[in-house]
Amino acid sequence: MTLAKELTGPLAGAGYLREAEFQLRVICRRDGKEVLDRTVTVRAGRSVTLPELLLTGTRCWAAELPSGASAVTVSHPDEQHAAVVTAEAPDLTVTAVNEYRPAALALLKRTTGTGAAAAADREFTVELSCTLTTAPGTAPIVLADRRRYQLRPGTVRPVDDLPDPLPAGARCWLGEPDRNGAAEVTVEHDSAERALLLTTDPASLEVTNRFDTTEPPPPPLPITGSVPGPWAAGSLALLLLGLAARYAARRW
Incomplete structure (x- = not known):
């Protein structure tokens, strides 16, 4: 039995797909009994031949595991569409075709x-x-x-x-x-x-x-007469001393 992988679509020749690996799960049955269940890795544009010898009457199919393709078409995707080993056609081939399309x-x-x-x-x-x-x-x-x-x-x-x-x-x-x-x-x-x-x-x-706007700090408030500073207290003390001296001079 041979598994083949083909690519189609606008990106079939893209460089990143040349060595891409894909996986197919292969199942074969004969007389209602499972004789093969295996996951096989296949590269783009290549094929893999399985070593098992399949008897006449064996039915085989394959399903591709998720590959990111836009569409996948398998020649024998399920048991209803299985490939059958016959005396006239003892060799089976299952082909999986992946379509890759561009994204914007x-x-x-x-x-x-x-x-x-x-x-x-x-x-x-x-x-x-x-x-x-x-x-x-x-x-x-x-x-x-x-x-x-x-x-x-x-x-x-x-x-x-x-x-x-x-x-x-x-x-x-x-x-x-x-x-x-x-x-x-x-x-x-x-x-x-x-x-x-x-x-x-x-x-x-x-x-x-x-982006947040950084507000500058507000300017300092001006000094008003409502809150006397040290200079105001000093001036008041000098004024009082002068008045006291004048009063004392008048008494004498």
């Missing part, structure tokens, strides 16, 4: 808060990361690893500078290494665990920075 992703910077106007002309650095998992338990394919972009508030930056377009099925997230004076930074999809799953519909990753 844009990056957006927003500023809020009372001090947002002061940051309107600033440039902010953000870092984009994207991965694609083509088989459970395998290392994800890295599509972008903290790739840097410069954003200004209110502007939209399409991600259109990668060697190959991002595929639907990829997971992307965004980080901002420098707050650039912001009091708070908010990113909904800021890690691999909280990544955005891309589809064929346009999507965006947003970073929002809050």
Whole structure:
């Protein structure tokens, strides 16, 4: 029995899919008894031949495990559509075809808060990361690893500078290494665990920075006569001494 993997769609020739690994769960039964149940890894554009010899009357099919593809077509996907070993056709082939289509992703910077106007002309650095998992338990394919972009508030930056377009099925997230004076930074999809799953519909990753206005301290209150200072007490003492001296001179 041979398992074959083919790719189709606009991204079938993308560089990141050349060595991609996929997994098919193969099941075979004969006379109602299971004779084979195995998960097999197959690379794109290649095939794998299983070592088991299958007797006449054996029925086999395969299902592909999640691969991030836009669509998956398997020639014999279930028992109702199984491939059957016969004396005339003892060799079975199950082919799985994956379609990969591009996704449209844009990056957006927003500023809020009372001090947002002061940051309107600033440039902010953000870092984009994207991965694609083509088989459970395998290392994800890295599509972008903290790739840097410069954003200004209110502007939209399409991600259109990668060697190959991002595929639907990829997971992307965004980080901002420098707050650039912001009091708070908010990113909904800021890690691999909280990544955005891309589809064929346009999507965006947003970073929002809050800027608060710093109020200057109020000026000191002027000194008024209602609160006498040390100089006022000293002047009063001198005045009283002068009056006392004049009074004493008149008595003599």
